[in-house]
Amino acid sequence: MKVNLLASVSGVSLLYLLAGLLPVQATPRVEKTQALKLSEKSAVFTTNNSYETSNNNSNKLFGNTELIASSTESKNQDSLSANNQQESTDLTVFASDDSSSPTTSESSSSLAQVTSVSQLSDVQPTDWAFQALQSLVERYGCIAGYPSGVYRGNRAMTRYEFAAGLNACLDRVNELIATATGDLVKKEDLTTLQKLQEEFSAELATLRGRVDSLEARTAELEANQFSTTTKLNGEVIISAIGATGGARGGNDPNIILVNRVRLNLNTSFTGKDLLITGLQAYNFLGGVTGEGSLQNSLGLSSDLLSASSARTSFEPQFPGVDAKTLSGINPNSLQLYKLLYIFPVADKLTLFAGTAAEVSDAFPAITPFYGEGQESISRFASLNPVVRVSGGTSGYGLASAAGFIFQISPQLDLRALYGSANANIPQRGADIQPGVSGTPLGSGVFGGSSVVAAQLTFKPTSSIDIGLNYANSYHEINILGTGLSSSDIGSLVGQGLNLGTPVKLNSVGGTVTWRFSPKIAFSGYGAAFFVDDASGAVDASTTFTSWMVGLHFNDLLKQGNNAGIIFGQPLYRTDASGQAQLAPANTNRAVPYHLEAYYRFKVSDNISITPGAFVLFNPEGNSNNDTTTVGVLRTTFTF
Known part of the structure; x- marks a missing residue:
């Protein structure tokens, strides 16, 4: 019998199915039947080899198989006891008639092939072999029944009938295998594939070389990577700044060239948290007295810490000085300006804490003008002044802070924090001025x-x-801590209200941005500061207000190029009561205004150049000062 290897295995499975892995009892032929009774008692198949394979695909299903008959007395089918019928595993396979068998009107007729086990009237779903018969009939189609529609599963069969039935099943299995493997690859297909491989051998070799090179480079990167948990990014700003105007009688300052370099290490330990470690260096000057700063040269800064409305967006709030201890900082010295850890604790709740943090780290910037190296060129236009209060955007992580972010819904979130400027200082320093210690922000x-x-x-x-x-x-000294105006220092002006007067501030503000087209947005903010004496020794309060409106343009003239036009009122005292006054002596009060325009050229994905200028009308709220123009040419590198 010629079948392939798969057919051999399937044949063994079928035979096991037919025999039930049970002994075979040889019985004499029974009149009017062609059956073989498979019993559990007296005869067994002994198989030396399950299958043999040769190169000509001629397999022997049962290598050397011997049928051993029992010596027990043959019994007629009709004399089988009920107990014998229960113990035996009867399974009759009908194939074709045997001429040597006795014939009757029923057995002499050809056996009918059935396509469903339901066609056999004497086979019931409750029969123990029903599932096996159903599989042989409906899956393999190798079961035949008598013309009368019966199966006679309790009748014995001859060895010839068993062989005929088995052969019919194996023929059917071979048909199924041939059908399933007819679409496999042919020899002609392999020849065509070989020709294609030879024709494109050069391209395949090039591709193989590129893959090998890529694997080598990947291995080198993995071996020399900076960290598996940390990513490094940075920003380098180099800018030329020139100004004209300022206090009357002064000389215009020279054009200066300044820089600020920041490196940020962003580390995640779980994939959801973030540790930010920021290093920076800059060469802006100022110090305690503001000496050497552009604002001081214009005559528009405060006498202490160079607060002014003429400040650029990328300049630190306290250049050249550590505001915590009033110690000096050398130009381009390395500083830790950011150390903040952010981690989720629930689906909608995230906590953060750090020893060098800013309010702007936690609060999203609503205005599109925010971006110290990319967008507006002035400190005034970037953020709402309420975000900047208390050194909230000092430029070097003035405060130790902790807070939360609560995502109420996709459209609404609430964020809050507590920050302390001198959390690392255990004792207040000695006074260097009345009420002003060597640690002016407290301890x-x-x-x-x-x-x-x-x-x-x-x-x-x-x-x-x-x-x-x-x-x-709450401030230990009489300042706002925004760095937006010279009146920031000495926020309460009046008799007995010196720099050592502690103050309490309540600040409110709102910012809105409306993108009324894909490339144009309207943005603006309003803010109010209510300042009160906190010492209890005097009765004084002052109100500051500020507002801004502007238009922001995306992809102006070229994709990636942005521009902005901004107009507004810098911080200005609008009310004073008690011992407080609206302005220092010799000041001609006038509402200050700020007008700004800039255009950012995107040179590449990592380089941009931003020329711009802003004009100050009645700078510092004093009409005695000349209209001042500050021009900036800023180049920003990011990586």
């Missing part, structure tokens, strides 16, 4: 200058963003 986590700030961010539509800010601050 301890809860004993010095501190701020509690919150922002509610609301997005009613995909094109509108709204941010509402509140801050409550």
Whole structure:
């Protein structure tokens, strides 16, 4: 019998199915039947080899198989006891008639092939072999029944009938195998594939070389990677700044060239948390007295710490000095300006804490003008002043802070923090001025200058963003801590209100951005600061206000190029009560205004150049000062 290897295995399985892995009892032929009774009692198949394979695909299904008959007395089928019928595993395979068998009117007729086990009237679903018969009939189609529609599963069969039935099943298996493997690859296909391989051998060799080179480079990167958990990014700003105007009687300062370099190490330990470690160096000058700063040269800065409305966006709030201890900082010295850890604790709740942090780290910038190296060129236009209060954007992580981010819904989130400026200083220093110590911002986590700030961010539509800010601050000295105006230092002006007067501030503000087209957005903010004496020795309060409106343009003239036009009022005292005054002596009060325009050229994905200028009308709220123009040419490198 010629069958392939798969057929051999299938044949063994079929035979086991037929025999049930049970002994075979040889019985004499029974009249009117062609059956073989498979019993559990007296005869067995002994198989030396399950199958043999040769090169000509001629396999022997049962290598050397011997049928051993029992010596027990043959019994007629009709005399089988009920107990014998229960113990035997009867399975009759009908194939074809045997001429040597006795014939009757029923057995002499050809056996009918059945296509469903339901065609056999004497086979019931409750029969123990029903599932096996169903599989042989409906899956393999190798079971035949008598013309009368019966199967006679309890009748014996001859060895000839068994062989005929088995052969019919194996023929059917071979047909199924031939059908399933007819679409396999032919020799002609292999020849064509070989020809294609030879024709494109050069291209395949080039591709193989590129893959090998890529694997080698990947292995080198893995061996020399900086860290498996940390990514490094950086920003380098080099800018030329020139100005004209300022206080009357002064000389225009020279054009200066300044730089600021920042390296950020972003580390994640779980894939959801983030540790930010920021290093920076800059060459802006200023120090305690502001000496050497552009604002001081213009005559528009405060006498202490060079606060002014003429400050650029990428300049630190306290250049050249550590505001915590009033110690000097050399140009381009390395500083740790950021150390902050952010980690989720629930689906909607994220916590953060750090020893060098800024309010802007936690609060999203609603205005599109924010971006110290990419967008607006002035400190005034970048953020709402309430975010900057208490050194909230000092430029070197003035505060130790902790807070949370609560995502109320996709359109609404609430963020809040507590920050302390001198959390690492255990004792207040000795006074260097009346009420002003060597640690002017105080000492301890809860004993010095501190701020509690919150922002509610609301997005009613995909094109509108709204941010509402509140801050409550306590300052050991008489400052706002925004760095936006010379009146920031000595916020309460009046008799007996010197720099050593502690103050309490309540600040409120709102920012909105409306993207009324894909490339144009309207943005603006408003803010108010309510400053009160905190010493209890005097009764004084002052109100500051500020507002800004502007248009931001995306992809102006060329994709990737942005521009902005901004107009607004810098911080200005609008009210004073008690011992407080609206302005220092010899000041001709006038509302200050700020007008700014810039255009950012995207040179490449990593380089941009931004020329721009801003004009100050009545700078520092004093009409005695000349209109001042500050021009900036900023080049930014990112990596």
